[in-house]
Structure formats: C-alpha cells, structure tokens
Amino acid sequence: MVEAPRPGFQWFVVITHVNQEKLAKYQLEQQGHEVFLPMVPPPAKARARNGVRPGPRPMIPRYLFVKVDLEEPGWPAIYSTFGVHDVISSGLGEHRKPRAIPTRFIEEMRAREEGGLIVLPEPRRKGQPAPAECKWKKGDKLRWHGPTADYDVIFQEMVDGNRAAVIFRLLGVDSLQVISLPSED
Structure with missing residues (x-):
C-alpha cells in the first residue's frame, strides 16, 4: 500500500471577530501555532484621540494567518479559540477542511516588513x-x-x-x- 505524501505545515486564513486580531494571534500562539498578523503604520493624517496617538493597525482588518499541519491532532481547536470567528475552508459537514494559501503569499508580505510593519x-x-x-x-x-x-x-x-x-x-x-x-x- 502506497501512502499519499503528507502536506505538512501550511498557511491558512483565520477570520477574527471585529477588533480582536491581536487577541486571536496571542491565543493561537499560546496553542503553539506560528501566526502572522501583518501590521501597517497608522495613516499619516491620523490624529490623537483623548491624548492617545494612533498606533499600528492590521493591514487586512479581521484577517490573520496561521501555520498548521492538518495531519496533527488538535488543529480543530483553532475554531474555538478566543477572538477567532472562522477559518476560510472548503467542503461541507465532516468534509469541511481549512483551505491552504500559497506560502509565497506570506513570504511576499514578510519581505515588505520593516521594523514589524508592512511598508507600502x-x-x-x-x-x-x-x-x-x-x-x-x-x-x-x-x-x-x-x-x-x-x-x-x-x-x-x-x-x-x-x-x-x-x-x-x-x-x-x-x-x-x-x-x-x-x-x-
């Protein structure tokens, strides 16, 4: 019997609850996952509110990326992680699985990072x-x-x-x- 090759670790897209990207990132990292939350500097015209200067913000609000091996047990815990709303998936019912994105997509975004921020x-x-x-x-x-x-x-x-x-x-x-x-x- 020949076994199909295992996909290994791949990147998946996580949809967070509104303004909970950092919470979801922290919680997923606590579970041992590698997480990428691309951040950008605040807009040049952003003004301080109540004396607080605006800080970096997510490049794509409500989205972050997690690296997971679907062959390992425990990956479904991502769905019930604090801050996580859903994972972009394909299939229905018991056949529903997260849909991987190309690693080069993450590499291209990380190549634009300077000091932890994506520079556009x-x-x-x-x-x-x-x-x-x-x-x-x-x-x-x-x-x-x-x-x-x-x-x-x-x-x-x-x-x-x-x-x-x-x-x-x-x-x-x-x-x-x-x-x-x-x-x-």
Missing part, C-alpha cells in the same frame, strides 16, 4: 504632475505578473514613469497598491 509605497498625491502618456485608462483590467505569483488588478492611474496605482482583491477586500510596471524595451 505611497501613491501620487494631488498636485503632483501627471506622468507621461499611458496606454491604459482607469478601470482597465490587467494581469500583473509578480515575482512568484500572478494577480488580476484594476488600473487606477500612473504614479510616475514606471509605477501605477492599481486595485487588487485580497481575501475579499479591495486594496489600493502601487506596483512597478515592466519596461517596454
């Missing part, structure tokens, strides 16, 4: 000169070929000569990002 490029500000003529118009659907994955994006505007602001959907959330475009040489 700034889009062009109002008043800055528009870049040279562009062959796309706002709303055009494009296929962006990243270093390890391809993404469907919606073109918004050119930021400078070789970078464009685009919207891409990540885990059901639209995100405005600035990407480098390939040279046309």
